[in-house]
Amino acid sequence: MAVNWTANLAVGLTFPLISESSMGNYSFVPFAVIITVLMGFLYVYLPKTNERQVEEVADKIRVRGATRGGGGRRARRMDVATNI
Numbered sequence: 001m002a003v004n005w006t007a008n009l010a011v012g013l014t015f016p017l018i019s020e021s022s023m024g025n026y027s028f029v030p031f032a033v034i035i036t037v038l039m040g041f042l043y044v045y046l047p048k049t050n051e052r053q054v055e056e057v058a059d060k061i062r063v064r065g066a067t068r069g070g071g072g073r074r075a076r077r078m079d080v081a082t083n084i
Contacts, residue, residue: 011031019027047060 018030047057049057
């Protein structure tokens with residue numbers, strides 16, 4: 001929920017500046033670019049979860065984190081979440 005509020009704040013603060021600039025009718029282009037980049041990131045780095053159990057997804061995230069240097073804080077959080 002905090003991400004939503006933060007994103008709304010960022011758009012609310014930057015949109016007036018962008019719309020007053022020379023972008024005119026294309027003032028939403030920077031936001032579209034950001035969303036496209038974030039969608040690409042999510043597509044590449046998040047595992048597919050359809051028809052899989054929570055444990056399978058957690059194991060896949062843990063394995064992907066281990067191949068990138070141990071997984072760090074996210075892998076430890078997943079361990080705690082799956083042991084509840």
